[in-house]
Every structure is written in structure tokens, then in C-alpha cells.
Amino acid sequence: MKTALGNIEMLLEAEIDEGRALSRAERRELQVQRILDAAKTCFAREGFQGASMQQICAEASMSPGALYRYFVSKEAIIEEICAAARRDDEEKLAEMLTKRDVVEGMVFGAMTHIRFVHETDACALIAQFHAEATRSESVRAIYCNHLAEVRGIFLQYLGAALDRGEIEPLFELETLVPAMMSIIQGIANNDLPANGVALDKVETVVRTVMVSMLRPTGKAA
Amino acid sequence: MKTALGNIEMLLEAEIDEGRALSRAERRELQVQRILDAAKTCFAREGFQGASMQQICAEASMSPGALYRYFVSKEAIIEEICAAARRDDEEKLAEMLTKRDVVEGMVFGAMTHIRFVHETDACALIAQFHAEATRSESVRAIYCNHLAEVRGIFLQYLGAALDRGEIEPLFELETLVPAMMSIIQGIANNDLPANGVALDKVETVVRTVMVSMLRPTGKAA
DNA sequence: TGACCGAGAATGATCGCTCGCATAAATTGA
């Protein structure tokens, strides 16, 4: 799995290139990220409840005593991973909102997500989160909030297009949006690109679905 | 969760109505089903690894010693639940194959599945299985075999319609079928009907997707 | 009578997590 190492790489560069020692805060951030990456690897491989703290410690080359300086519990690690994923998604959606053509915007949003899940091998991890969300109160809260937020953004984006007369949706957006989200999720979470369906074909499918649901009127230039 | 109690009800009827005692084999089948139902309840609530054998025993009103007379391990219970679900799906698909109009057949197949997941609250359990399939070798094998089987049936069903010239699919069925399966799975596993999208609207969405993917030519009477 | 069944305590392993202690880094005082 690829990891979100941007910050860490910057920090390591600082240490290597400038020869300067890391500040306490920088070191701390580095350790936190190390734990998160190790946890993601273990969770994807063993599941949430299947991955033991000992395994995570081993993966992070760290003792339990050290790890617990950074996270108060296993649950806290899970929650932080959720929160980070949520921040990622918000960035992607913000980019979608800049697209003029609403069908292209939706296809872009969907494909960005699908490509991300494929490229980071996030499939297994997502399955674990989905399962955990049906079980743990705190994870479910995070998950549902995130879904509601994404739904809100789509509603706003499509609502504006509807007001401009660019689309004639199959029916009310309030029910269409959850349906479209489920469809995109189905494609992403099954990692279609890894199952013999090339990315450009996936995009054709997504665009076909969007067009048939939104029925663009061609009023946009 | 509603349970597949057909056989049990028959057995209980036999005991109550006819006043006859159950044979050993009948009693055994009854106990096995009791364990499976208890396990499904616990797995859906706590997850696979989260549900303890003690909890399953309590749910089934049975001691560990008794339970282990019927299943050699926790894993064996999981596998039997998978196998039963697989048998269920096969029945539904067989019914689909009897439908003449291929679009209606696909909609029927999809909606049967979606309705089943909704009515039996199988959502949580499915999420747990999906997660476990990324983890456990034996569960993954069962899951993948099942997927491949379903894919084969769809391919055969749609292939025949293609040969008859009833559809002009978006592209080759080998890639279209997995895409359609992912989409149906996304809708079912999110339990759209429980999230404010009425069943008839779900059906409209499914039919719209099918039509836009398969593009029926209207050659069928 | 003999095969089967059920109960529930017991088993060793493993769980998430804590604690005491050593070391390293930052801060202070002169």
C-alpha cells in the first residue's frame, strides 16, 4: 500500500539535506505517521479485531510502551485513520466543484475516487472500515457523518446544475444522489480495475450511468 | 434478522401437530440451524472476530461443549453460513433464467437480491463477510468461487440474448458483467431502501442502468 | 447397554494495555 508520506518525506529531507536535527514536534509527527502506516498495513491484512497491537508494534518497529505514548488506544488509531481518509476525500470533492460541466464533474469525482482506491490498494482496508462501522459506535458516527457530508456536496453541486436547467434528473436529487453514491461505491470497493475491467471502460460505465440518471439537456455551452 | 426457518418450522410442526418425537437426525438438524441463526445474529452485531464463541453459545442457549458437537470450530460455522447463502443465491438466479425479456430478467435478479438483503437486514452480515473474505483464505475461496459462478450465469444469460440480437451492449460482456455486478452489489450492500430510497425508485434506477448498459434493440416480442 | 448429547469448569494462549525504569533531549541557572 502506498502511504501518505508527503510530510514525512519533507521532514526526512530536512534532516538529511540540511543536516539539522528534527524538532520535538517534527519527530512526534513522524512517529505518529509511522504508527498509522503500520496500522493500516496490519488492519488491511488482518482486519481490525484480528490485528493485534503487538503486530502493529512489530510493523512499526516500536514497543507497546512507545506506541501508547502516541495513541491512547487501538480505537483511537482507527479513528485517526478514518479522519485522515475523510480529509483526503474533502480535497478531491473540492476539486470536483470547480468543474463547469456537471456530468464531467461527477465522472471526474467518481473516477478520482475509483482510481485512488485502486492505486493505493485501499480495497481491503475499506472493507474493514465498512464492517467496523456496523459494529463500533464511534466509527459508525465518523462514517455516517462523512457520508452525509459527501451527499450534501453532491446535492449542492447537482442542485445548482438543475436550477440552471442543465439536467433533467430521473427524479428528485434527494433520492438520486444516495443511489449514485452507492453505485460508485460498489465499483470502487470491488476494485474493478483489478478485476479485468480497464480504467477507460470503467470510465465509460460511470459516464453512461451519470448520463442516464442526470439526463443532461445540453443547455450548457 | 429474519432467519431461514423453513425446515425448522416443519420439524416443530411435526413435533407439535403429530405429537411425535423428533428423530435423532431431525433433532440434529434443528440444533445446527439454531447455532447458525445465533451465529448470524452475533456476527452481524459484533463482527467475526469480535463475536466470541461464548456469545454465540449464549445466543443459542447452549453450552460450548454442546456447540462443539455440531461444529468443529468457529471457522466451520462461518463457512457453513457462506455455503447456505450461496445456495440461496443459486435458487434466485435459476428463477431469473426463466425470464424471457433479458432486461426484465436482470432487473428481477437484481431486485430480488436487493429486496432480500433489505428484508433480512443482511447488510451488516454481508459487510462482515466481505471483510473476512479479504482476510481468511477459506472464506475468500468460497466468496470468489461464488462470484465467478454468478458471473458465469449472467454471461450465459446475456450471451444468449446477444446472440439473438436482443441487445447491443456498451461493450464486451466479459467486462460489462463484472461492472453490472459491482453496481448491484453497491446498491444492495448499502441497503438503499433503508436509507430513504423507496423500493420502486431503486427499481427505476436499476432498470435505467440495465437499459443504458445493455441497450435492448426491441427485437424481442 | 452403548452411542450420543449437554453442561460447565478448566486450559493454555493471546488480548489490549500499564508500569517502572533507563535514556535522551530540552531547559535552566550561574
Next chain:
DNA sequence: TCAATTTATGCGAGCGATCATTCTCGGTCA
């Protein structure tokens, strides 16, 4: 500038709880 002191960090044995599973033994049918 450099001990002295405080603070942060790391280690890993060890804690009580809980895990899946087994064992023993007494009861129940055919």
C-alpha cells in the same frame, strides 16, 4: 559555557481479562 534539572521518549516484562477450544462426567435416548 556547562553542569543540573526537568521533561519527553522508549523499552519490555507483566497485568487481568478474555479468547477458542477441550475435558470430564452425568444424563438420555434407541
